[in-house]
Amino acid sequence: MLRQLGKRLIASVIVLIAISIFSFALVRLDGADPARMLAGELASDQEVEDMRVRMGLDKPVVQQYLTYMNNVLHGDLGYSWAFSMPVSELFAIRIPQTLRISVLGILWACVFSIILGVIAGIHQGSGVDFFAMFFAVVGQSMSTVWLGFMLILIFAVKLGWLPVQGVQGARSLIMPCLCVGFGTAAHQTRLMRSGMVDVLREDYVTATRARGISRNKTYFKYALKNALLPIVTNIGGQIGRLVSGAVVVENIFNLPGMGQALITGINQRDYQLVQSFLLFTAALLVVCNMLADIVYTIIDPRITFN
Amino acid sequence: MKTLTRRDFLKVAGLSTAAISAMALAACGGKGETGTPSTSEPSGNKPATAPVSDGTTQSVTMEQAAAKEETWTEADADKTVVYHMGSTAHTLQKWTATGGDFLGSQMYCVYDGPIWVNPENFEYENYLATDYQLSDDYLTCDVTIRDDVYFTNGVHMTAHDLWWAMENLRASEYYPDGIVKAWRPYLDSIEETGEYSIRIKFTKPMPAFVANFGASLQIMPVETIESMGWDAYWQCPVGSGPYTYDEVDLTNSKVTLKLREDENGYWGYRKTGYYTNVKYLTFENSPEETTRIASLKTGEVDIIDNVPTSELGNLSGIDSISVNVLPSANQVFLQLACGAGDAFENKDLCRALNYAIDRELLVSSLMDGFAVPSTCGAQPGYYGYEDAPKYEYNLDKAKEFLQKANYDGREFRLVYTLSTVSNGNEVAQALQMMWQEAGINVKLEPLDVSLYDAARDARDFDIVLANIGASAPYQRLTYPEVIGNDKFNTGYQNEELRGLCQELQITVSPEKQTELLGRIFEIEADECQPNLYLYAPQKIFACQKNVTNILNHNATVLDCHAIVVND
Numbered sequence: 001m002l003r004q005l006g007k008r009l010i011a012s013v014i015v016l017i018a019i020s021i022f023s024f025a026l027v028r029l030d031g032a033d034p035a036r037m038l039a040g041e042l043a044s045d046q047e048v049e050d051m052r053v054r055m056g057l058d059k060p061v062v063q064q065y066l067t068y069m070n071n072v073l074h075g076d077l078g079y080s081w082a083f084s085m086p087v088s089e090l091f092a093i094r095i096p097q098t099l100r101i102s103v104l105g106i107l108w109a110c111v112f113s114i115i116l117g118v119i120a121g122i123h124q125g126s127g128v129d130f131f132a133m134f135f136a137v138v139g140q141s142m143s144t145v146w147l148g149f150m151l152i153l154i155f156a157v158k159l160g161w162l163p164v165q166g167v168q169g170a171r172s173l174i175m176p177c178l179c180v181g182f183g184t185a186a187h188q189t190r191l192m193r194s195g196m197v198d199v200l201r202e203d204y205v206t207a208t209r210a211r212g213i214s215r216n217k218t219y220f221k222y223a224l225k226n227a228l229l230p231i232v233t234n235i236g237g238q239i240g241r242l243v244s245g246a247v248v249v250e251n252i253f254n255l256p257g258m259g260q261a262l263i264t265g266i267n268q269r270d271y272q273l274v275q276s277f278l279l280f281t282a283a284l285l286v287v288c289n290m291l292a293d294i295v296y297t298i299i300d301p302r303i304t305f306n
Numbered sequence: 307m308k309t310l311t312r313r314d315f316l317k318v319a320g321l322s323t324a325a326i327s328a329m330a331l332a333a334c335g336g337k338g339e340t341g342t343p344s345t346s347e348p349s350g351n352k353p354a355t356a357p358v359s360d361g362t363t364q365s366v367t368m369e370q371a372a373a374k375e376e377t378w379t380e381a382d383a384d385k386t387v388v389y390h391m392g393s394t395a396h397t398l399q400k401w402t403a404t405g406g407d408f409l410g411s412q413m414y415c416v417y418d419g420p421i422w423v424n425p426e427n428f429e430y431e432n433y434l435a436t437d438y439q440l441s442d443d444y445l446t447c448d449v450t451i452r453d454d455v456y457f458t459n460g461v462h463m464t465a466h467d468l469w470w471a472m473e474n475l476r477a478s479e480y481y482p483d484g485i486v487k488a489w490r491p492y493l494d495s496i497e498e499t500g501e502y503s504i505r506i507k508f509t510k511p512m513p514a515f516v517a518n519f520g521a522s523l524q525i526m527p528v529e530t531i532e533s534m535g536w537d538a539y540w541q542c543p544v545g546s547g548p549y550t551y552d553e554v555d556l557t558n559s560k561v562t563l564k565l566r567e568d569e570n571g572y573w574g575y576r577k578t579g580y581y582t583n584v585k586y587l588t589f590e591n592s593p594e595e596t597t598r599i600a601s602l603k604t605g606e607v608d609i610i611d612n613v614p615t616s617e618l619g620n621l622s623g624i625d626s627i628s629v630n631v632l633p634s635a636n637q638v639f640l641q642l643a644c645g646a647g648d649a650f651e652n653k654d655l656c657r658a659l660n661y662a663i664d665r666e667l668l669v670s671s672l673m674d675g676f677a678v679p680s681t682c683g684a685q686p687g688y689y690g691y692e693d694a695p696k697y698e699y700n701l702d703k704a705k706e707f708l709q710k711a712n713y714d715g716r717e718f719r720l721v722y723t724l725s726t727v728s729n730g731n732e733v734a735q736a737l738q739m740m741w742q743e744a745g746i747n748v749k750l751e752p753l754d755v756s757l758y759d760a761a762r763d764a765r766d767f768d769i770v771l772a773n774i775g776a777s778a779p780y781q782r783l784t785y786p787e788v789i790g791n792d793k794f795n796t797g798y799q800n801e802e803l804r805g806l807c808q809e810l811q812i813t814v815s816p817e818k819q820t821e822l823l824g825r826i827f828e829i830e831a832d833e834c835q836p837n838l839y840l841y842a843p844q845k846i847f848a849c850q851k852n853v854t855n856i857l858n859h860n861a862t863v864l865d866c867h868a869i870v871v872n873d
Binding site: 030032033034036037082083084085090093094149152153156157160163164165166251252253254256260263264267268269 | 390394396397557558560590591592593594596597600601603604606725754755756757759760763
């Protein structure tokens, strides 16, 4: 397994290098001039040129990339021109906020969807099953922006139960987390339900019941484990969606996380901030997928790491 | 568990959908107010006679304030106000920030300027200055400031501090030319002529001198900066205004000011008679306007700005909220590529574009009346407006000019960005349809701000939908800069107009400025180049009704230094 893990690590590094090149090129493709933007609309050509030199944009693109990657490997993610601070410092301030709502969002989504999906799968055709399917369809088709504003209007403006925005203790996280995890919860409910329905039709489940093993033990010890596999796969892939969802949600609820910073960075062509964020997200995705693969082998010993 | 039939499911789903829809509709403004805002009338169709606000920006009268003078002390202030706005800043340096309103509002609370615009009558008045004298040739100005002013850290303000603030603008390693363009080319020398007086020598007459001599100058205690160092000072700067920085979180664009508590107190309250009962004043960026409005409704926030006109009906139906309109300080306009070989080199084509635009309709339908249609290059009440020929909407004339121009049906590119014209999509689409009616084909190209700037720099456009600040002090400079120097790269060539603009740049006399602007507008209106002005949008802010005494100095920025929260 260690050997396979080593292979996966090498593959991951290659993926990350490819992503670093891609993100480096992507932010530069639109032809905008960040030096002009930073120097201001009224700046003279000479001032813009000076700014370009200060930003290191006067150098050949390949050299810029190699310098950036060399710095990244030494723990330096570059300097954010938009925020006037090192990117790593900005990450240290902003990422905890983004992770908080992303992790809490995926947590409630997992717990809720597994419980609802299992009950719906066991009681196929029941009211709970219909509710689960209804939730899955509505939840997946609902826009995060619309949901966010609806939550604000209902729970903050009309009912006055929760604060509209900002970081004001645990209560202020409820709506953003609901919003971030809603789509994931809906998707996973559907997966969990169909997984459970499929597994319960397997012969080994019938055999287990025939051997006199209790219904609950059959469902939760034998069936659930197998039904969880698609969920595990899905969670690994959902990280990217959660982070992108957090970008929108942070703006709606005015939470000072990476999402807000990223939008500022994109608008101001803050190359190093955007590149580093893309790289960070890609690394997160790679790690999560690898963890999902490891969890597979634990849940289902028939599956090997390779 | 009971098994449900498909019919049952449909019932459940239908009921759930209905419930969700009902909640959503209720949340979207259950009262269903669609009436006209009651708090302030749009002034779009009511040209002002002077550059004053048509809105209902509240301000306490001097009599009211004076009545409080006998008993008021800073210790009485115990209220908190939270102001959410749609702009950010990542530094407290006015000259290097792109902070816009975020820093602009703080300037009035933390710093004082030698001159201010009286919020009661919008006249320029001495503030820190006790006197200023411009020489007859407008090349020298002697300024004397008050002798009883202390910075919030206890340092006594002298002429040296004012000298230093200006010297920095004249020749400093701190600010690039582009940033202090309104100052640097004009400043020849600044010398201290006494403990409280300085003499400023100009390289050429500076028409906007008085207007620029306001709170945005950021007069700082020199000895503090010298002892702390430039960068350290800007972590928590001090001024002579009524508030000090209490908490600064620029990464998140959040700043809390605290009412000064030093023994010297704020000199300005004694001068103006204004007072405040607000101890803490928080400015915070809140990017989503819907979120800002929701926060105001729940009372989490006391003041919000940039309220969309579509929300006014809803907001004005709420008893606890007041909606206010600030005077127009911007112009939304079209910039045409009209250099040799450009799409609009032909003046008749430009005239056709112009006659096909129904500006009144734009204002009434897209701005809900909260804008002033631009019937010429100036806004009502400003220099040159009265005598300028007015734009006209005439579809027949548009078609006539189109024929004269031998228009071959080619498609023009209109570029715009939502960063400068927030309802740019709607405006651009409306223009496209108006032009289509006249037979002009236009393709819309929405761009993000950096690409928009790049397109403008490279003259990679036929038409640009743009927005320019044209507040009272700057409007006189806008024309020399934008038209005379072709700042936005339209390629426009007209030596007469250029000469007039250059003359305007160094003209101080209001009569002469009016005359020059009149001539400039005449040429522009005749040629319809290089710009076609559309409308001047009004800025709308809303606050809790118990928050009063928000001052306005005929600008889009609010002055909260004397804000009052009533019980």
